[in-house]
Amino acid sequence: MDTMLQAISDESRRTLLARLRLGPTNVTELAALLPIARPGVSRHLRVLREVGLVDVHSEAQHRIYSLRPEPLQELDEWLEEYRALWEHRLDALHTEVARGKKEKSLAVNEKKGNSDA
Numbered sequence: 001m002d003t004m005l006q007a008i009s010d011e012s013r014r015t016l017l018a019r020l021r022l023g024p025t026n027v028t029e030l031a032a033l034l035p036i037a038r039p040g041v042s043r044h045l046r047v048l049r050e051v052g053l054v055d056v057h058s059e060a061q062h063r064i065y066s067l068r069p070e071p072l073q074e075l076d077e078w079l080e081e082y083r084a085l086w087e088h089r090l091d092a093l094h095t096e097v098a099r100g101k102k103e104k105s106l107a108v109n110e111k112k113g114n115s116d117a
Helices: 002-008 011-020 027-031 038-050 070-116
Strands: 054-059 062-067
Touching (some): 002 011, 011 027, 027 038
């Protein structure tokens, strides 16, 4: 998992993965997404292939890349316990914000009530 996290920590690789989510494509289309030379794109694709995030096969003279979602599912399962922790904390924050708004509203209404007398 460490090598996969290192691979997806690069913005260019995440751009390539985002495009591959839409379906298989060739290197030319992927290279058009990045402001780097094609050999650099090939190096990024090699890293993604080595960690198992993409597959490649040849069609005529083109190399077609496709996303392999299984490693990302493994990462998602690992993140699930952290997601649950943050959801709990965000729910608690939402409760505190709502309580603060209610207290502020009551204070404003109370102040209005005192100034009318």
